[in-house]
């Protein structure tokens with residue numbers, strides 16, 4: 001076991017990478033703020049959450065140089081506080 005989350009072929013798994021992007025695995029449909037489909041070409045995509053990418057919504061690695069820190073809990077307490085998490 002590698003520690004990587006594994007899912008079924010139809011399951012969507014979103015992984016918050018420490019100090020980095022959200023990895024989206026599985027058949028998630030991505031849309032922009034107007035609801036327009038964002039085309040994806042990979043089974044796993046990385047969504048920027050540091051705000052520094054030059055190619056939004058995708059992570060371009062800028063988080064490694066802009067000092068982005070996700071915090072110790074990787075957003076779990078925020079999800080709980082908002083009532084959107086487990």
Ligand code: FES
Nearest residue numbers: 048050059062063
């Ligand atoms: S999270 Fe990677 S560039 Fe923002």
